Amino acid sequence: MSRAQVELPPQIQVFERGWLSSNNILLRQGALATLVDSGYVSHAAQTLQLVRSGLDGRRLQTLVNTHCHSDHMGGNARLVREFGCTVVVPQGYAQILHEWDEQALLLSSANQRADRFQPDACIGPGDELEMGGLAWRTLAAPGHDMHALMFYCAERRLLISGDALWNDGFGIQFATVLGTADALAATRATLDAIARLDLQTVIPGHGPPFADVDAALARAFARADMLAEDAERMARSALRALFVFNLLEFRSLRRDDLPAYLAGVPIFRLLNDRYFRRSYDDLAAGLVRDLVRGGAITVDGGLVAIARAS
Ligand SMILES: [Zn+2]
Known part of the structure; x- marks a missing residue:
């Protein structure tokens, strides 16, 4: 290492x-x-x-x-x-x-x-x-x-x-x-x-x-x-990685806009259709929960952003 x-x-x-x-x-x-x-x-x-x-x-x-x-x-x-x-x-x-x-x-x-x-x-x-x-x-x-x-x-x-x-x-x-x-x-x-x-x-x-x-x-x-x-776990991991990649480029997204954002990106739609079959409100909530828990993102003032190491 x-x-x-x-x-x-x-x-x-x-x-x-x-x-x-x-x-x-x-x-x-x-x-x-x-x-x-x-x-x-x-x-x-x-x-x-x-x-x-x-x-x-x-x-x-x-x-x-x-x-x-x-x-x-x-x-x-x-x-x-x-x-x-x-x-x-x-x-x-x-x-x-x-x-x-x-x-x-x-x-x-x-x-x-x-x-x-x-x-x-x-x-x-x-x-x-x-x-x-x-x-x-x-x-x-x-x-x-x-x-x-x-x-x-x-x-x-x-x-x-x-x-x-x-x-x-x-x-x-x-x-x-x-x-x-x-x-x-x-x-x-x-x-x-x-x-x-x-x-x-x-x-x-x-x-x-x-x-x-x-x-x-x-x-x-x-x-x-x-x-x-575990195909669903693989799909969740792909969803997280692709979303964090987007966020690295955009710096932040409005939390309220997330469901519509996920629904608007073809690969997220495909992942949802193929593996999760959830409402986009649910999908966004689960994604944010996972990523906040893992320390990858923060939600502050209605904005979702990459967590910065202090
Ligand atoms: Zn590559």
């Missing part, structure tokens, strides 16, 4: 962001650099600032996305405008990005935003790429996102895992929640694949890099089991 144990090659710099924006990983090589993931669109100015300071005069040549959710690619357009970098995305996103399918990108459907961009190249499982002067192999990482990729550097026993493995868990299992595919089975297969790698350090999409990979894998497998056993 301790950050002191985690040592990264000197040419790799991780900008640890939070939840609205994913981490940004800068890999420098001579006068050039590659960035993995670009954060959320409303944080793009900060992303630009961090990247520019990390570049320290180098040229950002390539931007690679582990997957194309709003918190990982929301800064792409801005970075391309600024640096003229080449954008490389998982091959499963080629058509979706070409059409800018806001539903498949979970933008319109989850009330999230991103500036439109077009990829210059696609990569898939088994592809080799060089980042930061190191050789990386691209691995499939279906589960949280069925098109997601991870990047493995055997020489340094390093994995860039995106949202397939965090120190504590992994991202929302969208395909299972939405009923379009078995994300949980895919997640298990992805975790199995990670377990077979010779690993020293994982750089996740959110949270600090970590070295105790076995413990993280054990937590992730346990979470996958728990979610598989």
